Amino acid sequence: MLVDAGLTLIETVALDAHGEPVALNQLKVRADPDAPVMQRGTYVHRAHRGHRLGLGVKLTGLAALAEQAPQTRVVRTWNAIDNAPMLAVNDRLGFVPLEDMVSMIGELD
């Protein structure tokens, strides 16, 4: 579906010693070289959090992006304001706040 839409997915997966996937990061690259690259999910399995795997998979993805799409100027990411670990990773990598987004979640009858 992504390929049909002219998108490339750069996916970084970290494996444990047994070859099981424990962390993931995805970047969505559009064909238009001026379009910002969009960050999709970053996820670390609960049992493996707090060991800088989140930082590791995100950094590895950005390194692959620099190699595969060196024309990239902007990577957009977003996260919940109370997600301290992800905010810490993004701060460390040099991301800066651009805009606030308010989401409201409710139940429909």
Ligand SMILES: CC(C)(COP(=O)(O)OP(=O)(O)OC[C@H]1O[C@@H](n2cnc3c(N)ncnc32)[C@H](O)[C@@H]1OP(=O)(O)O)[C@@H](O)C(=O)NCCC(=O)NCCS
């Ligand atoms: C967000 C997530 C990917 C971070 O992965 P992680 O491997 O645990 O993170 P790291 O070990 O790289 O930690 C990064 C920083 O977060 C901070 N941190 C880690 N655990 C923390 C905690 N429990 N509370 C507050 N800060 C924390 C630390 O500052 C750490 O940096 P340091 O090692 O230099 O001190 C992981 O918690 C996760 O998968 N969460 C659920 C999915 C999610 O929210 N994804 C992001 C939105 S898509």
